[in-house]
Amino acid sequence: MTGSLTVAGLGPGDEALVTPEVSAALAAATDILGYGPYVARVAPREGLTLHPSDNRMEVQRASEALRLASEGREVVVVSSGDPGVFGMAAAVFEALERAPQWQTLPIRVLPGVTAMLAAAARAGAPLGHDFCAVNLSDNLKPWPLIEKRLRLAAEADFAIAMYNPRSASRPEGFGRALAALKEAGCGERLVTFARAVSAPEERIETVRLNDATPDMADMRTLVIVGNSQSRRVGRWVYAPRQAR
């Protein structure tokens, strides 16, 4: 009996943003693995085993998922948003690289609505022109590389979606990111703070970067820095399609 491994994105929070493809995979699963709060979004049922685990356990979790699949289970590893954007997909392939015996298992990655798309939709169209996505967590990369990327992104005039801007264990980084962007000449750009997008406690706020302070973001906030052309129309923010 051959099992399978599916890596699925649950979207930003609202069930109405879970794709039918992902819902079908969850309905067919025997085992769900993931970070606790994400596994908690899957309803328990007869025949389904939930395996919540801690944050920063990504590769161990991925290895366990591969092992279960190799034993014939129908395994789904869940991420919030899209699993390919700072989610579990890369961790699964990292685990697979270490364990070549599992490379013939049926593996699928199912995309989802990543946080920056949901946040942008609520704000208007701040990603309507070229843009980049930068993970501000320095767990897996040195801080100077993050600053370098922000400076180059500013020079390229990308809108910049910043994931994981701030956490209890990294309170300083986001302030340094804002300072780096000011230094790079982005002070007048519009910055949107999108907290808990699509959840009941959602809050969206847009200010000039010069007026942004580090405490405006927390672990559940997605930050979008507009490009140099971004502007307001009514209550919306958008990046014009035309650029010079």
Next chain:
Amino acid sequence: MTGSLTVAGLGPGDEALVTPEVSAALAAATDILGYGPYVARVAPREGLTLHPSDNRMEVQRASEALRLASEGREVVVVSSGDPGVFGMAAAVFEALERAPQWQTLPIRVLPGVTAMLAAAARAGAPLGHDFCAVNLSDNLKPWPLIEKRLRLAAEADFAIAMYNPRSASRPEGFGRALAALKEAGCGERLVTFARAVSAPEERIETVRLNDATPDMADMRTLVIVGNSQSRRVGRWVYAPRQAR
């Protein structure tokens, strides 16, 4: 009677990638506007008027949608993928900027699975680390700006998702983009060509950038250039989460 305007993303093609939120909006609509091939994805029914229009008519289409909403219609403007990523959302806000009398209309943007997420999922996890999205169409921006962004993205070591790499009216651009990336030292990077993702005729191919040729992309192809760390594991391509 007040109507409403909804800008909705239909995802890359497969109905299983349309969010329930978007399906509900389509079911409640009286009028659907969009580029012909996207409007054709919505099933006709009693009480629903379909308004297909040509490509490059984005702002006219958006103005017409606003006018219909102001007359009390429940209007949905459709994009493929996500409407905020090189889709109709920015065009709607552009039209709204020109017609302030409509700024009090109820407007919603509904996110969708954009092509790069679906393409990345099929290939593995090439966007698993920081990345950017660049529209290679020079209809709305000068070509030198595109090349500048590609060079800076290479220097930042972003993975690069390239939308609209090639069309009949712009056969030359994609070759120049590949040349610029080679010059920027990206020759050894893995490049994934994802054509017609999630449609029956889908085709995914990964080669080294040095071996990529312009004819490997067409209008329906999404191209993802990996970062310097991207590698293969089995039949997959992924960007490791760790960076130096």
